[in-house]
Amino acid sequence: MSERFQYPQDREVYSAAKVKALESLLIEKGIITSETVDKVLNYFEKEMGPFNGAKLVAKAWVDPEFKARLLKDTPSAIAEMNFPRGMTGAEGENMEAVENTPTVHNLIVCTLCSCYPWPILGLPPYWYKDPTFRARAIREPRKILQEFGLTFNDDVEIRVWDSSAQIRWFVIPERPAGTEGMSEAQLATLVTPESMMGSAKAKSSPSF
Amino acid sequence: MKLQHNLGGLEGLGPVDFEKRVFVEPWETRIFGIHVAMMALSQHLKEAIPKYPIDQVPTNFKSTWTWADLRKGAEAMHPFDYFKYRYYEKWLGGISAFFVSQGYISQEELVAKTSAYLKGKGSIPESRNEPIDNQIIEYLRVGDPGERELAGEPKFSKNDTIRVKNVPPVDHTRLPGHLRGKTGIVDKVYSGFYVYFCSTGPDGLGEPMPVYRVRFDPKEIWGELAEEKSVVYADLYETYLES
Numbered sequence: 001m002s003e004r005f006q007y008p009q010d011r012e013v014y015s016a017a018k019v020k021a022l023e024s025l026l027i028e029k030g031i032i033t034s035e036t037v038d039k040v041l042n043y044f045e046k047e048m049g050p051f052n053g054a055k056l057v058a059k060a061w062v063d064p065e066f067k068a069r070l071l072k073d074t075p076s077a078i079a080e081m082n083f084p085r086g087m088t089g090a091e092g093e094n095m096e097a098v099e100n101t102p103t104v105h106n107l108i109v110c111t112l113c114s115c116y117p118w119p120i121l122g123l124p125p126y127w128y129k130d131p132t133f134r135a136r137a138i139r140e141p142r143k144i145l146q147e148f149g150l151t152f153n154d155d156v157e158i159r160v161w162d163s164s165a166q167i168r169w170f171v172i173p174e175r176p177a178g179t180e181g182m183s184e185a186q187l188a189t190l191v192t193p194e195s196m197m198g199s200a201k202a203k204s205s206p207s208f
Numbered sequence: 209m210k211l212q213h214n215l216g217g218l219e220g221l222g223p224v225d226f227e228k229r230v231f232v233e234p235w236e237t238r239i240f241g242i243h244v245a246m247m248a249l250s251q252h253l254k255e256a257i258p259k260y261p262i263d264q265v266p267t268n269f270k271s272t273w274t275w276a277d278l279r280k281g282a283e284a285m286h287p288f289d290y291f292k293y294r295y296y297e298k299w300l301g302g303i304s305a306f307f308v309s310q311g312y313i314s315q316e317e318l319v320a321k322t323s324a325y326l327k328g329k330g331s332i333p334e335s336r337n338e339p340i341d342n343q344i345i346e347y348l349r350v351g352d353p354g355e356r357e358l359a360g361e362p363k364f365s366k367n368d369t370i371r372v373k374n375v376p377p378v379d380h381t382r383l384p385g386h387l388r389g390k391t392g393i394v395d396k397v398y399s400g401f402y403v404y405f406c407s408t409g410p411d412g413l414g415e416p417m418p419v420y421r422v423r424f425d426p427k428e429i430w431g432e433l434a435e436e437k438s439v440v441y442a443d444l445y446e447t448y449l450e451s
Contacts, residue, residue: 004291004292005288005292010326012233012235013326014322014326015233015235015297015300016233016234016235016325017322017323017325017326018300018304018318018322019235019238019239019242019300020235020238020321020322020325020332021318021321021322021324021325022238022239022242022300022303022304022307022313022318023238023242023332024321024325024330024332024333025307025312025313025317025318025321026242026307026312026313027332027333027335028333028335029268029312029313030266030267030268030335030337031245031249031267031268031269031312032242032245032249032267032269032340032344033335033336033337033340033341034332034333034334034335034336035336035341036241036242036245036340036341036344037237037238037241037242037245038241039341039344039345040240040241040244040245040344040345040348041237041240041241043345043348048348085349086348086349086350088350088351088353089347089348089349089350089351090244090247090347090348090349090351090352091351092351093351093352093353093354093355094353094354094355111215111216111384111386112212112213112215112279112381112382112384113275113279113282114295122230123230123240124230125227125228125229125230126225126227126228126229126230126232126294126295127224127225127226127227127228129295130224130225130227130295131215131221131290131291132221132222132223132224132225133224134215134216135215135216135217135218135221136218136221136224137224138216138217138384138386138440139216139217139386139426139429139430139433139434139435140435141435141438142435142438143435144224147223147224147226148224148226154436154437155437156437157437157438157439158435158437158438158439159438159439159440159441160438160439160440160441161441162216162384162440162441162442162443163443164382164383164384164442164443164444165382165402165419165443165444165445166354166355166398166402166419166443167398167421167443193228194228199226
């Protein structure tokens with residue numbers, strides 16, 4: 001996209017200075033503090049991030065009854081786990097899980113903006129926020145997934161979930177073959193944020 | 209109509225940039241933090257289900273700022289600029305314009321300070337205030353649920369066939385444009401009634417209403433441009449549906 005438009009030479013340097021000026025003024029005016037932004041960022045680094053989702057999926061993989069509960073009543077199943085307080089907080093008030101199987105692959109999109117299940121996955125990656133993804137995924141998910149390196153047989157149904165209201169969708173990816181005997185902690189290392197939005201499969205080996 | 213409300217199905221855009229980072233420049237983290245703070249200190253939280261003591265939070269921010277306000281800013285952009293500028297560049301533009309238009313800062317002081325920082329002059333002031341930051345973190349932990357008391361009966365039931373209304377286009381909507389006039393099947397009636405952050409006027413959002421998960425056959429939406437063996441689900445507020 002950036003080859004299509006002209007940008008000023010100092011595009012990033014200018015934005016960095018402008019946001020610093022804005023933050024500085026907001027602190028001066030008593031709107032926020034000099035610790036506010038760092039505290040918010042720290043919350044997403046330490047407490048709400050894809051590491052939560054990875055733990056959730058790993059448990060669903062080893063415990064089929066937990067997975068069934070997670071699919072039936074997502075918030076209640078999440079509450080069973082020992083996550084920090086906030087799993088029904090901002091952008092987590094209405095999270096819902098869907099499951100990938102050998103015959104169903106789910107892809108999440110927000111065609112209107114970038115709605116994303118913050119407590120379980122943290123903040124959305126750029127591909128998910130990209131208007132090109134948002135425009136194309138809703139009509140040609142199979143083609144998009146192919147561009148992302150995933151090919152599906154004709155017998156696999158692709159379900160695209162548009163987060164256009166209060167629900168924040170996420171995906172339980174399939175457990176990769178050859179992972180029998182792995183601990184939950186090891187399994188969690190295979191779960192990527194992309195696999196929990198349907199744009200990738202879980203990793204098959206921790207060595208990647 | 210706005211391109212931003214009608215992205216679904218737009219063709220000729222080329223490959224998706226599969227960028228996995230959340231932030232691609234360090235400065236983007238700052239505007240993200242500012243947006244969260246604004247939502248957490250917003251006057252609208254006085255009506256939120258969690259009883260935030262908004263009047264007691266010692267901030268000079270006395271406005272309403274929600275996801276709807278951020279989205280409206282992005283949706284008000286020239287459609288080509290919407291593609292030209294990155295995600296957080298749009299946030300920076302919209303949020304700094306908001307603070308200027310609401311009178312918290314002046315355009316002159318923003319420009320002056322930006323110039324100073326461009327020359328490497330000056331540092332961010334130090335200022336602590338735990339009650340402000342506590343409210344912000346508490347908002348992150350507790351959220352702002354849209355669910356409200358039941359205010360009647362849902363019009364539609366599971367397995368009903370519905371058609372998406374062609375509501376008048378306005379400045380902001382939660383109706384994905386490609387669904388206008390399309391027929392779908394109610395897959396789930398979400399329990400409860402849901403508000404939206406603001407009224408969207410003739411578009412119909414605002415007051416508590418049911419929300420439905422609707423299943424669409426892609427051929428209904430895209431005709432022969434639909435892929436085989438796929439299904440589209442969208443969550444739609446009741447105001448967007450008719451029998």
